[in-house]
Amino acid sequence: MPSTSPTVVFDVGNVLIRWDPRHLYRELIPDEARMDWFMQNICTSAWNLEQDRGRSWAEAVAERVSAHPEWEREIRAFDERWHETVSGEIAESVAVLSDLKAKGEKVYAITNFSREKWDESVARFPFLGSFDGVVVSAHERLIKPDPAIYHVLLERYGLAADSCIFIDDSAKNIEGARHVGMQAVHFVEPIDLRATLRGLGVQI
Numbered sequence: 001m002p003s004t005s006p007t008v009v010f011d012v013g014n015v016l017i018r019w020d021p022r023h024l025y026r027e028l029i030p031d032e033a034r035m036d037w038f039m040q041n042i043c044t045s046a047w048n049l050e051q052d053r054g055r056s057w058a059e060a061v062a063e064r065v066s067a068h069p070e071w072e073r074e075i076r077a078f079d080e081r082w083h084e085t086v087s088g089e090i091a092e093s094v095a096v097l098s099d100l101k102a103k104g105e106k107v108y109a110i111t112n113f114s115r116e117k118w119d120e121s122v123a124r125f126p127f128l129g130s131f132d133g134v135v136v137s138a139h140e141r142l143i144k145p146d147p148a149i150y151h152v153l154l155e156r157y158g159l160a161a162d163s164c165i166f167i168d169d170s171a172k173n174i175e176g177a178r179h180v181g182m183q184a185v186h187f188v189e190p191i192d193l194r195a196t197l198r199g200l201g202v203q204i
Contacts (some may be wrong), residue, residue, distance in 0.1 A: 004203075005105060005202050005203040005204075006163055006164065006165045006200060006202055007105070007106060007107075007108065007159060007163055007164045007165070008096075008097075008100055008105070008107050008108075008164075008165050008167065008202060009107075009109065009110060009153065009164050009165065009167070009177075009182070010093070010097065010107070010108070010109045010110075010111075011109070011110065011144075011166075011167060011168035011169060011170070011173065011187070012109055012111040012113065012121070012128065013111065013112070013169070014090075014169040014187070015090065015093055015168060015169055015187045016089060016090055016093050016097065016127070017088070017089050017121065017125060017128075018086060018087045018088055018089070018090060019086050020085060021039065021043065021048075021078065021085045022035065022039070023086075023087050024077060024078070024081055024082075024085045025038065025039065025074070025077075027084075028077055029074065038071065038074060042064065042068055042074070042075065043064065043074070043078050047060065047064065048078075049112070049143065051116075051117075051138065052112040052113055052114055052138055052143050053137060053138065053141060053143050054114075054115070054137075054138045054139075054141040055114075056115075056116070057079045057114060057116050057117075060079075061075055061078070061079050082117055082120065083120065083124065086121070086124075089125060089127075092193055092194070093167075093193055095194075096193050096194055096197065096204065097127060097130065098127065098130075099204055100204060101130055103204070106132040106133075106157075107130070107131055107132055108131055108133045108134065108135075108153060108157060108164075109128075109131050109133075109134045109135070110134075110135045110144065110149060110150065110153050110166070111134065111135070111136055111137065112137040112143050112144050113136050113137060113138060114138050115139065118136050118138065118139075132157070133156065133157045135153045137149060144168070144172075144173040144176055145170075145172045145173045145176025145177075145179075146176070147176060147179055147180050149176075150166075150176060150182065151180060154180070161180050161181030161182050162181050162182070162183070164177075164182045164183065165182065165183045165184065165197065165200055165202065166182045166184045166185070167184070167185045167187050167193070168184070168185075168186070169186070169187045171186060174186045185197070185200070
């Protein structure tokens, strides 16, 4: 018989793996105020998001170094030492993913991720290869919370929005999922993800 349990759809960054550029830049720029200035003015969230939208890291780094040559070492580190921005997996979330797969449930992901760093992360964290389907923003040139990226998942894998539960650490992305008819869980630690999903009808 087909499963009657809702289908769980994960975000990846800060739901399954911990990502924060400050893990790297605290070493490169020990002065906290100077590091904050760098993150807000040089390698900004908006700049990084363009890699998630599909811009190559080579192009992104060249643009920033051209504009701010005095920060070349630090800019190049965002690309070359990116793995240091990811401190590890979020064990409880990975256990939930593993248990869902062990029960035979289909599990999916929608993630804002650059093409190059997604490949690097799948190699480092093999559980990222266990999804039944993944929508990576850079592959689609769409980023959350654009409704179109959620529709890519639903249409590509034949899923009904109201039978899906999307988990994300971003309130904007949660609202994006709800806008297209998904249920959603805002992943803010501390959270008992397993209990939260059970409360929404997931058989785990």
